[in-house]
Amino acid sequence: xxxxxxxxxxxxxxxxxxxxxxxxxxxxxxxxxxxxxxxxxxxxxxxxxxxxxxxxxxxxxxxxxxxxxxxxxxxxxxxxxxxxxxxxxxxxxxxxxxxxxxxxxxxxxxxxxxxxxxxxxxxxxxxxxxxxxxxxxxxxxxxxxxxxxxxxxxxxxxxxxxxxxxxxxxxxxxxxxxxxxxxxxxxxxxxxxxxxxxxxxxxxxxxxxxxxxxxxxxxxxxxxxxxxxxxxxxxxxxxxxxxxxxxxxxxxxxxxxxxxxxxxxxxxxxxxxxxxxxxxxxxxxxxxxxxxxxxxxxxxxxxxxxxxxxxxxxxxxxxxxxxxxxxxxxxxxxxxxxxxxxxxxxxxxxxxxxxxxxxxxxxxxxxxxxxxxxxxxxxxxxxxxxxxxxxxxxxxxxxxxxxxxxxxxxxxxxxxxxxxxxxxxxxxxxxxxxxxxxxxxxxxxxxxxxxxxxxxxxxx
Amino acid sequence: xxxxxxxxxxxxxxxxxxxxxxxxxxxxxxxxxxxxxxxxxxxxxxxxxxxxxxxxxxxxxxxxxxxxxxxxxxxxxxxxxxxxxxxxxxxxxxxxxxxxxxxxxxxxxxxxxxxxxxxxxxxxxxxxxxxxxxxxxxxxxxxxxxxxxxxxxxxxxxxxxxxxxxxxxxxxxxxxxxxxxxxxxxxxxxxxxxxxxxxxxxxxxxxxxxxxxxxxxxxxxxxxxxxxxxxxxxxxxxxxxxxxxxxxxx
Numbered sequence: 001x002x003x004x005x006x007x008x009x010x011x012x013x014x015x016x017x018x019x020x021x022x023x024x025x026x027x028x029x030x031x032x033x034x035x036x037x038x039x040x041x042x043x044x045x046x047x048x049x050x051x052x053x054x055x056x057x058x059x060x061x062x063x064x065x066x067x068x069x070x071x072x073x074x075x076x077x078x079x080x081x082x083x084x085x086x087x088x089x090x091x092x093x094x095x096x097x098x099x100x101x102x103x104x105x106x107x108x109x110x111x112x113x114x115x116x117x118x119x120x121x122x123x124x125x126x127x128x129x130x131x132x133x134x135x136x137x138x139x140x141x142x143x144x145x146x147x148x149x150x151x152x153x154x155x156x157x158x159x160x161x162x163x164x165x166x167x168x169x170x171x172x173x174x175x176x177x178x179x180x181x182x183x184x185x186x187x188x189x190x191x192x193x194x195x196x197x198x199x200x201x202x203x204x205x206x207x208x209x210x211x212x213x214x215x216x217x218x219x220x221x222x223x224x225x226x227x228x229x230x231x232x233x234x235x236x237x238x239x240x241x242x243x244x245x246x247x248x249x250x251x252x253x254x255x256x257x258x259x260x261x262x263x264x265x266x267x268x269x270x271x272x273x274x275x276x277x278x279x280x281x282x283x284x285x286x287x288x289x290x291x292x293x294x295x296x297x298x299x300x301x302x303x304x305x306x307x308x309x310x311x312x313x314x315x316x317x318x319x320x321x322x323x324x325x326x327x328x329x330x331x332x333x334x335x336x337x338x339x340x341x342x343x344x345x346x347x348x349x350x351x352x353x354x355x356x357x358x359x360x361x362x363x364x365x366x367x368x369x370x371x372x373x374x375x376x377x378x379x380x381x382x383x384x385x386x387x388x389x390x391x392x393x394x395x396x397x398x399x400x401x402x403x404x405x406x407x408x409x410x411x412x413x414x415x416x417x418x419x420x421x422x423x424x425x426x427x428x429x430x431x432x433x434x435x436x437x438x439x440x441x442x443x444x445x446x447x448x449x450x451x452x453x454x455x456x457x458x459x460x
Numbered sequence: 461x462x463x464x465x466x467x468x469x470x471x472x473x474x475x476x477x478x479x480x481x482x483x484x485x486x487x488x489x490x491x492x493x494x495x496x497x498x499x500x501x502x503x504x505x506x507x508x509x510x511x512x513x514x515x516x517x518x519x520x521x522x523x524x525x526x527x528x529x530x531x532x533x534x535x536x537x538x539x540x541x542x543x544x545x546x547x548x549x550x551x552x553x554x555x556x557x558x559x560x561x562x563x564x565x566x567x568x569x570x571x572x573x574x575x576x577x578x579x580x581x582x583x584x585x586x587x588x589x590x591x592x593x594x595x596x597x598x599x600x601x602x603x604x605x606x607x608x609x610x611x612x613x614x615x616x617x618x619x620x621x622x623x624x625x626x627x628x629x630x631x632x633x634x635x636x637x638x639x640x641x642x643x644x645x646x647x648x649x650x651x652x653x654x655x656x657x658x659x660x661x662x663x664x665x666x667x668x669x670x671x672x673x674x675x676x677x678x679x680x681x682x683x684x685x686x687x688x689x690x691x692x693x694x695x696x697x698x699x700x701x702x703x704x705x706x707x708x709x710x
Contacts, residue, residue, distance in 0.1 A: 267574040276563035356557045361520060362618070363548030363573040365541045 007103040009083075015017035018343045020113045022073040023158055025339060028124055029332055031154035033059030035146020036126030036132075044141035051138065058325060061236060062332045063157075065290065066077030068240060069340045070158060072163035074110070076283045076347050078169025079402050085173045099170040106166030107159065114155040114162075121151055137321060193246070196244060199263025203241025207391070210234035211398045218401030224312045225322060227402045228301065232326065235297025236333065236397035242293065242391050243286035248287050251278040253383045261379075265364060267432045274376055280351070284344040284431075285380050285387075286347065291337030292388025295419045297395035298330045303412035304396075308403040338426055345430035347372060370435060379432035385420040392416070465532040467658035468517065468626045473526035474498030475512050475681075486512040487523070488681040494626070497656035499649065501669035501690070503699060504678035512629050513678065516551050517660070529623050548573050553567040554617030554648075556631040558611040559631045560603040560618075566590060567599040570618045581621065589621040590614070593647055609640030616647055620657065627651065629661040633668050645671045666695035677702055 036055030040048050085098040093101075125146040132138040214231040221227065242249065255272040261267035261274075274281060302323055307318050356369050364372075400409040462587055475487040486509045494500055502510045505561045515521040519535070522543075528536045534544050547553065560569050560647055567586050590596050593613035603611050612632060629648065633641035649671050651657040661672065669675045670692040677685045679702055687698060 265578055268575045271570070272563060355561065359561060359572075359576075360544070361553065361555065361559055362561070362576070363544060364576045365544045367541065368576060 002037055002104055005101050005108065005121055008101065008105060013333050018073055018111055018347050019070075019077055019109045019162070022070050022339060022343060023110050023113035023162060024117045024120070026070050026336070027114045027155050027158045028120040029336075030059060030063050030066050030158065031118050031121030031151050032124035032128050034150035034154045035121065035144070036129065038147065038150035039129060039142065039145040040364070042143075042145050044139060047138045051132075051142070052136075054325065055134070057451055058329050059331065061233070061329050062336075064236070064240065065294075065333045065336050066158070068162050068290070069336050069343075070110075070162050070284060071285070072283060072340065073343050073347070074162045075169040076164040076344065078106060078166045081170070082173040085170070088377070089174070095174040098174050100166070100406050102170035102173060103163060103166045110159045110162035114158045116460040117158070118151040118155040121154070122146070125150075132180060135324075174402060197248070200241050200244035203237050203244060205241075207234045207236075207238030207241060207394045210237065211394045213382045214398035214400055219398070225318070227399060228305065228322065231395050231399045231402070232298060232301060232329075232394075234398065235293050235301075235392045236290075238394040239290045239293025239297070239388060239391040242387050243289040246282035246285040246289065247279040249387060250380070253386075254278065254379060257379060261375065264368075264371075266368040267375060269359065269364065269368070269372035270375035270379065274379055281347055281376065281380055284341065284348055284377070284391060284427065285384050287340035287344060288381055288384025288427055289388045291341065291390060292335055292385050292419055292423050293391030293394075294333045294337070295392075296389060296416050297392035298333075299415055299419075300328055300392065300396035300412055301399045301411050302326045302330075303415070304400050304403050304405055306411050307331045307411060308405065312403065341423075341426050342430040345377065345427065346434040349431060349434035370432075373435045374428055377428045381424045381427035384427070385423055388423070389416055389420070461693060464495075465588060466529070467496045467498075467531060468660065469493040469529040469532075470513075470517065471527045471529070472530065473513070473516060474524045475509070475516055475521065476524045486681055487550050488679070490526070490678075490683055492676060492683065494658055494660055496514065496658055497652065498674065499652040499659045499672045500661070501672035501675045502660065502662045502678060503626070503666075503669055503675055505699075505702070506664075506682070507680075508678040509681040510579045510678050511630055512681075514628050514660070514662050517626075518551055518628050519547045526698065532690065549622065549627045552622065552624035552627040554612070554615050554619050554629040554632045556606070556634040558603070558635070560611055560614060562578070562603055565600050565602055566595060566606065566614045566617075569603070569614055570621050573618065573622060576614060585621065589617040592620070593617045607640070608636050609643055612636060612640075612644050613647065616644070616651075625658065627657050627659040631657065631663055632661060633663070638667075641665075641668065665693040666690075669695045 032057045036051050037059065040051035040055060043051055081102050087102065088098045089095060118161070124142055129138070129144040129146070133140060150162065210230045211234045214227050214234065218226040258271040258275065261271035305319070306323065358368070360369060395411060397407055401407060427451045470490055470492050472700060473487055474485070477484045477486055490509075490513060497541075502513065504510050512521065516523045516706050520543075523536065526536070527534055530546070535543075535550075538546070560566075561572065564572060567583075567590065570589050571581045572584050578667060587599065590599050593616055595610060595613055595617070598610060598614075603614070606614065616632075619629075627648070632648070633644055637643060638695040645668055645701075647663065648659055652659050659672075662666070663669055672690065673688065675687045675690045675695055676683060676697075677687075677698065684702055685698065687694065704709055
C-alpha cells in the first residue's frame with residue numbers, strides 16, 4: 001500500500017500541491033511563533049510575559065486557523081478519493097487497505113511539507129525575534145532561544161492533525177459496499193454529521209458567550225483592555241463555528257435562490273450543484289466565512305480602540321503594541337483563509353472535471369459551463385460574506401458598546417464592503433482560474449487533452 | 461422536408477489526429493447515408509474509427525475534411541458553441557458510461573438538455589419519456605440508486621425526449637450484462653419500429669449488431685463492407701474475416 005500510495009501521489013499534482021502549501025505555510029507560521037514561547041522560558045524577567053503573550057496569543061489563534069485549514073484541505077482531498085478507493089476495493093483491496101492508501105499519502109505529504117515549514121520557521125523565528133527587539137518590544141537582555149523543541153513539536157502537531165483529518169476523510173470515502181461505492185462514487189445530499197453540527201454549535205455559542213461577557217463583565221472592568229481579551233476572540237470563534245456548519249448553511253441559504261438562478265441553463269446547473277452538493281462547495285464557503293468574520297470583526301475592534309483610547313486612558317502605554325498584535329493576528333488569519341479559498345476552489349473545480357465533460361457532452365456549451373462555475377462561486381462568496389459579517393458582529397458590536405460608540409462603531413464603516421469585495425473577487429477569481437486550468441471540457445478519464453479547438457472524442 | 465432525404469449523411473469524412481510524422485488518420489474518407497427510420501450498426505476492430513465517426517457526427521469532435529448533412533442540411537461548419545447547440549437540439553446521444561449527472565434525479569436528467577437550451581419540458585413529457593423506457597416509478601431517483609440497465613434506460617429517455625433527427629449510441633451495452641443489454645437493445649429497436657427513430661449504433665458485439673437493419677463494417681477508417689438483415693453468427697463470421705483481411709492478429 002505504501003508503494004501504491006507513493007505512485008498514486010505522482011498522478012495527482014494538484015491535490016498534492018494543495019495539501020503541501022497549506023501544511024508548509026501553516027507549519028512555518030505556527031512554528032515561528034512557537035519559537036518565541038520557547039525563548040520565553042529563559043528570557044529576562046522584563047520580556048518573559050510579552051514573549052509568552054505574542055507567542056501564545058498570536059501563535060494560538062494562528063494555530064487554530066492553520067489546523068482548521070490543514071484539516072479541511074486534507075479532508076477535501078481524502079473525500080474526493082472515494083471513486084479511486086471504490087475502484088481499488090472492487091479489485092480486492094479491503095476498506096482498510098483503501099483507507100491506508102489515502103492516509104499514507106496524506107501523511108507523507110504532510111511530513112515533507114511540515115519539515116519544510118519547520119525549516120522556514122527556524123529562520124522566520126529568528127527574524128521575528130529580531131523585529132521585536134528592534135521595535136523595542138523585547139529588550140536586548142534576552143536572546144533568541146528557539147530550537148528543535150518548538151519547531152519539531154509544531155511540525156509533529158501539524159502532521160498529526162493532517163493524518164487524523166485524512167483518516168476521517170478516508171472513512172467517508174470507503175463507506176458502504178465496494179460495488180455501490182463505485183457506482184455512486186459520490187454520495188449526494190449527505191447530511192451534516194452529528195459531531196460536526198455539535199462542534200459548530202458549541203463554537204458559535206462560545207463566541208456569543210464571549211460577546212455577552214464583554215458587555216456585562218469585562219467591559220466594566222477597570223483594566224481598559226480586559227474587554228478586548230474577551231471580545232477579540234469572539235468573531236474568530238463564531239466565524240470558525242459558522243464555517244463548521246457551512247454545508248448546512250449553504251443548503252439553507254442557496255435553496256431560496258433556485259427559482260432566481262433557474263432561469264438560464266448555466267444558472268440551473270449552478271443552482272442544482274449548490275443545493276445538491278452543498279457538502280462539496282462548503283469547502284469553499286468555510287474559509288470565506290472565517291476570512292470575513294475575522295478581518296471585519298478584529299479590524300473594527302482595532303478602529304474603535306484607536307478612536308476611544310484617549311478617552312479611556314492607556315495607563316500602561318501598551319495600546320500601540322496591542323494594535324500591532326491584533327493586526328498580526330488578522331494578517332495571519334486572513335492570509336490563511338485566502339490560501340484556503342484558493343485551495344478549495346482549485347480542489348472543488350478540479351474534482352469536477354469528469355462531470356463537466358459529461359454535461360458538455362449532454363449539451364451544455366462551454367460558456368454555460370463557465371457561467372455556472374462563476375455563478376456558483378459568486379453565490380458561495382455572497383453567502384459567505386453575509387454569514388461572515390454576521391459573525392464579525394460578535395466582536396465589533398460588544399466592543400463598540402463597551403467603548404460607548406453604540407451598537408454601530410463610529411468609523412471605518414468602509415471596512416465591511418472592502419473586505420466583502422476582496423472576498424468576492426478572491427473566490428470568483430480562484431474558481432475562474434481553476435476552471436480555465438482544468439476544465440470545463442477538458443479531457444476526462446484519460447482522453448486526449450485539447451486546449452484549443454474541438455474537444456476530444458468520446459471514449460472508445 | 462423531402463421524404464427521401466436521408467436523416468443523416470456523411471460525404472468524404474476525414475479525421476486526422478496530430479500532425480507531421482506522428483499523425484494518425486482515424487477516418488480516411490467515409491461516405492454513408494442513413495435513411496429515415498433505419499437502425500444501423502457500425503462495427504469494426506479497435507482503432508477502426510467507429511467511435512471517431514460517431515464523435516464527428518455528434519459534433520463532439522471536428523472532422524478534418526468532409527461534410528455532415530443532418531436532414532439534408534450541412535452542419536459541418538460552425539464553432540464549438542454551434543455544434544453543441546446542434547447536438548443538443550437535433551441529436552440524441554447514448555454513451556457507454558450512461559453520462560448521467562450524479563446529483564440530478566432521473567426526471568431531471570431527462571429534462572437537462574432542454575434546460576440547457578433554455579426550455580422547460582412539461583412534466584408530462586418527461587413522465588411519458590420515462591414511461592416508454594419502463595421507469596415511470598423511478599423518476600425521483602438519483603442515478604446512484606438505479607442499476608446500470610436502469611441508468612442506461614434513463615439515458616435513452618433523455619436522448620429521445622427531444623425527438624432528435626438521429627439517435628447515436630456509442631457501445632450502449634458495453635457496460636451491461638447480457639440480459640440487461642438485450643433489454644436496452646430492445647428499447648432502441650422499439651424506438652425505430654414505433655416512432656421511426658433513425659438510429660446509428662457503434663458496437664463490437666455481434667449480438668447487439670443483430671438488432672440493427674444494416675451493419676456497416678469499418679476497417680482502418682474506411683468502409684470495408686456492409687450486411688443487411690444481420691444475425692449474430694453471420695456478423696461474427698464477417699468480423700473474423702475482416703480481421704484476417706487487415707492482418708489483425710487476435
